Amino acid sequence: MKIYLVGGAVRDQLLGLPVTEKDWVVVGATPDEMQAQGYQPVGQDFPVFLHPKTKEEYALARTERKSGHGYGGFTFYAASDVTLEDDLVRRDLTINAMAKEKGGAVVDPFNGRADLKARLLRHVSPAFAEDPLRVLRVARFAARYHWLGFRVADDTLALMRQLSASGELDYLVPERVWKETSRALMERDPQVFFQVLHACGALEKLFPELAALDGVPQPEQHHPEIDTLIHQWLCLEQASRMNLNLDARYALLCHDLGKGKTPPEEWPRHIAHEIRSSRMSQTVSKRLKVPRETATLASLVGEYHTHCHRALELKATTVWKLLKNLDVLRRPERLATFVGACEADARGRTGFEDRDYPQARYLMGAADAARKVDVPALQQQGFSGPELGEAITQARIQALKEYKESWNL
Incomplete structure (x- = not known):
């Protein structure tokens, strides 16, 4: 029996980044041998065990074979004759397909260290194209490591396009799409996740409302970047810069969806896009099974973000209606999230990145006065x-x- 540290822990160690969790692979063992040493079985589809003391996950080395559609359409084989390389070859990216024995050297059969140095996210084998979830995972890694200069390798992006065109994305369950999306939204460069999805054709499949914003113009006076989709990316950049929470970031993702439904003859104006955005955010949230409060906040930001922008001009009666609709007396934390999203929207415009946004302070003070x-x-x-x-x-x-x-x- 040999035990290896694998995946993200090895990758982040080599990058000099903090290791938040460790995964282990056990080669040459059986489930009975694992339990005899005190490991607790937890895996349903394949043998995974918890260490008796650390509670970290130890999985028996395994192989997989495509047997159906979607990311769950695989059969697994785990036995003592499965080698470490057999296990590593089924992984998504070369930088995630390295292992390290305790006290030993890095085992790197697929040149993951070279790709780390070249800052490339590259697939391990052609089997990459069998799992549609990997499109989302690679996009998320691109968002996580963009600040270090990482990009998706051209041949890997081609496989992602192949997956997007194959119809396999249709078999991803909403809960898994939301899980990957919510994690990506909290990465250092969340906009990169959606940019990569757009580049490989997955955005149109998974987030058609967002893809519809590509090329839709806005008034240059308020939006020097003009393109609505570019505005979305800039908003998410600001959300990360401001360290906003998930609810605010998801709300920003949805806040201008209504502009995609504006008749072209009305461009670059978008009359009543707020109501359309609110309703469309509800549709997206229902499809992805987004948590209730997260979905509610997105709907409210969609409908009322321009109210926030004009807060200093609003009559007291209108401010009260806004605060009441936000339910801020019972949910005071909601207002901070709301104004944070609105501030990121105001700053998510070319040349406006550092503008002051007194509207946020004004509405927070207004809520205190009403309270x-x-x-x-x-x-x-x-x-x-x-x-x-x-x-x-x-x-x-x-x-x-x-x-x-x-x-x-």
Whole structure:
């Protein structure tokens, strides 16, 4: 029995990056031998075990063969006669197909170290084209390591195009697409994930609403970059720069989808694109089975992001309606996410990257002003039922009027 550290841990060690989790491959062992040494079996499709002390995953070396459609359409063979190279050849990228024995040298049968040096994301074997999930995984690695200069190798991108055209992407289950997408959105360069998908034809298959923005013009005065899809990439760059959370990043991904439905004769204006964007975000969220709060925030940003941009001009009554629709009194954390997404939208434009965005501070302060209304005092004045509700609303609007006056001083 031999045990090897494999995959991402070896890759990141060689890159000088922190290793967050370790995966191990066991060569020359049987499930019974593993359990006899205290390893706990957890794998359903193939033998995977948890170390009795560290709880890290140890998988028996295995091979795989395509047996159906999608990323789950494989049969696996794991036995003591499977070699380390047999196991590594089934992996996606050469930089993920290296191993290291404890205290030993790096085992690199597919030149992963050379590709690390060349900053290339290259497939290990033609079997890469059998698994549609690898299109998403490679795009995500491109987003993760873009800052180091990595790019997808031309021959690998060709295989990704082949996969996109084959119809195999249709067999990816929504939950898995969302899992990869949500992880990619939180990478250092999330826009690269979608750019790679676009380059290989997968964006049109998985995110047709986003692909439809390619080439759609916007008013140059507000959007010097003009192209709506480029604006999307710039927004995601800002989201990473501002360290926004997943809800804000997904909302940015959806906030301008409605512009893809604007009749060309109306370009470059996009009248009422906010409502269209909100509805289209709901469609995307339903298709991908996006978590409820994440989907809700995306719908709200789609509908109200231009309200946020104009916050300093809005009447107190309109500001209150906005805060009420955002449900900020019960969900105060939602407003911070909302204004963060709107700020990234405002900065996600060529030449506007460092512009001040006082609207965010203004709305946060407005929410505080509305929140400070003394409801018990109104009850003591005799208000109750619907009259109390109306009195509270008017008190909050008055508080917002005073807040606006003090802001403008």
